[in-house]
Amino acid sequence: MSKMLKSSGAMGAATLLSRLLGMVREMVYARFMGDGLVASAFFYAFQIPNLFRRLLGEGALTAAFIPMFKEKEMQEGEKAMWYVANATVSALIIACSIAVTLIIIFSTAMIEGVNLGLKTQLFFGLLRIMAPYVLMVCVAAVLMGILNARGHFFIPALGATMLNVVMIAAVFLIAPRFGTHLEDKIYGLAVGILIAGVAQTLFQFPLLFKEGFRLRWVNPWKNETVHKLMVRILPGIVGVAAFQLNIILTNAIAFGEAPHVVASFNYAVRLMELPQGIFGVSLATFMLPMLSGLAAEKKYGEFQSGLRQGMGYLIYANWIATTMTFVMATPIIRLLFEGNEFNVDSTARASLALKCLIPGLVAFSLVNIIARAFFALGDVKTPMRIAVFSLSCNLIFAFFLIPAYQQAGMGIANALSSMVNLGLIFYAIRRKFPNMKVKEMIQPTLTVLGSGILAAFLAWALWKWIVSMIETPSVWTQLTEVFVPLILGTGFYAILTYWSGVPAARDIWKLLKQKLDRN
Template sequence: MSQMLKSSGAMAAATMTSRLLGMVREMVYARFMADGWEAGAFQLAFMVPNLFRRLLGEGALTASFIPIFKEKEKTTSEAEMWRAANAVISALIIASSVIIGLGILVVSLMLKRGHLSPQTDLMLHLLRWMFPYVLLVCLTAIFMGILNARGHFFIPAIGAAVLNVVMIASVFFLAPHMGEKLHQQIYALAIGVLAAGIAQAAFQLPSLHAEGFRYIWVSPWRDETVRRVIRQMVPATIGVAAFQINVLMTQGMAFWVDPSIVASFQYAVRLMELPQGVFGVSLATYLLPTLSGLAAEKKYPEFKSTLNQGLDHLIFINLLAGIFLFFLAEPMIRLLFEHGKFGPESTGRVSLALVCLAPGLVAFSMNNIMARAFYALGDIRSPMKISIFCLALNLIFAVVLIKSFKQAGLGLANTLSAGCNVFLLFYALRRKLGALELNSLRQILGATLGAAAVAALATWGLSRIWEEHIGHVGVLRRIGAVFVPMTVASILYWGVALWFKVPPAMEMGGMIFKKLLRRK
């Protein structure tokens, strides 16, 4: 477990950097375009190519490719391992180019027909600009997968920071030259997406070169490795993409009901992704090659133990983060986004969406880890079937809730379906592996929930006291409204957990203490 914490901890540090820069990017976006219809048009357009980042960078491609690449690494020569990687990259270039060509053709035909609302017309024009991002993000995903499989986690994770820096720069340096109106200036963001994709892919190349990778075209048409990846990837694509496809569909519905819903909800999603990405995605990315190696060697007791320890640490960290997002939603949104064109009404809409999303944080993160346990075992179909069911369930919830509750309805729909997803994944994995040996999880759950209750009460109480007696006028008061309750609640949470000797708290606390001693 110490190696897991060190590797995922290093990756978490890099991910924290990129996520913080991502939050800065969202702050810049909020100041630039708030959550109006122009912002909704950009966010919806960006979701289409960005779907492939979620799908491939954190899902189907790496989930399918890494176990096969690790197998090649252990059972064949290094030359064969790199040849197989080049074959997959060649296939990826062909597939991405076809997707881009078809996407641009469809969008162009829709624009040619005309009779579109200004919102839809802007969204389609932005989408046409950003479609080539698909190829760039696919290449980045495969590069990251190779580096993860070779034991490199920091560089791939920090690459997202490069992406965010370029996207931020597009607002400051390009947007002022695109016109005077927001619907003209917003094209700078689409160009920034393309430039950022190029920068992120290129950032991985020096590390790949140091590992011995050299790209050479390898015909993918009859390559067995490509066929294996495709066989694994097709059902995995459906399974991992279910949530993202659902987001795209529900956001499309929201855009039709009220374009402002899209941007408001996306700001809330971005804030929730900060803790989810810092530890949840980092841990899940580390676990895939680790669990794949254990499964390949048929070390199933170690497989279960590693999975359970990962879940223990995930729940312990993200439970506290979920409490902060729920009780401090409005102070956080006010501090981060309420500047420029983003006013108090926007704060109210976004914070309501965040309150409804926050209870699902632990479930969202657990789904990432549980799905990777199936992929490591070579079972793609089980999480696919579960995701399809939860996709349908989420759509039903969204249809019922979105018209009456708008942003809040979308948040509730996602939280409910995520909870259902994690329950079904546990059930299916238990049927596959037998007893999952969750005794350690059960033992710490009571103490962890007790610590969470104390932290929640402290966060809620201090937030109310601060708002009633100090208020939020001025930057310093806004900072205090967030960090004073957060700091006190964190101390209490960790104190109670250490008092009851909760293993994740003890192990992480021990690692921090050792590092401090080394520095001294």
């Protein structure tokens, strides 16, 4: 318990800093370009390199690579381990370079050979500039995976901080050099993303060098472990490719609707990713090497206990984030984003998208953890098959809901498909481990659910009361109407769950008490 909470807590601290800077970036972006046509074109174009990052740099590749990396270290020593790491990075550079070249060629052909509207021309123009980001961010993701496998979580998570710092600086230092109109300045933002990708990649190298890694070209085609890795990740690549295609098609549907839909939904996603990243992604990232080690040693009892415990912590942390965000969506978005290009209507659109998306937060995060358990066992096929089915459901939901409900339809489709995914993957892990003692989770989970709803109702009532007392709105009144209900509501939740004996609440309190006693 202590090690899991401390490691995910250390990584969570770095992730919190990164996510907070990411939120500052989104605040700057919102005021810079609002949620109109230019913003939607930019966010949609930026999704393409991000999708390749998940296809080649994260997901199936890192999930399959970390267990094999650990296994190589245990069986053949560090020299063989670093050789495999270089072979994997070399293979990734080849794959990403091909992808970048194809994106640039296709984007150029579309711009020069087809009569496009402003929105579509902007999309392909931005995509062409941002294409090399694929290479940098994919390599950075694998380097972070290597450091995670070596027991380093804080510094790799901090790498994303560099990314956000450069992206924020690009709005003020690079974008104005490209012109006076937003349609011109947006290209400066795309250039800033390339510089940010370089910064994030280089940030990993000092610690890697200290660990003993030396970047060298290794012919991946002659490496047996790389061949094994490719065979193992192939089902995962198919699953992730289905996921990426699903996102592209879903956003294509949205991009063809009103100009604001993609941008409004993007702001909602960024807000949801704050709680998801602080604890959910941090915990899942820590659990993969931990579960991989237990699986390699065939300690399946501890494996199941660790998975069950991790799920409990995640439900506890993310359920209160779900309920609080749902009732406080409008004041949160008004405080963070409203101003300049982002107006009152923009706030209403983004808050509606957030309310429809946030009910899927716990499901999104639980799927991430359970999928890591399968990856640690060397089973990539099961979670990816389930993902393909769930994403097919998402596409069907999106096809019917987006034309009718726009950004709200995108949120509902994503939340529903994540719940389908959770139901199926949970059923699959239960079949693999029939004696996982899931019944022990029922009572604490019900207590957490009830406590979260009560805390959210308290926060909502406080918010309404504070708003009724405000005569002259200002930044300070906005801060008050957001933070007072959130702090008091979350405090009420913590006390109620601790008093009710929820294990996650007790464990977190013990860890905090130990730190306070030490100081």
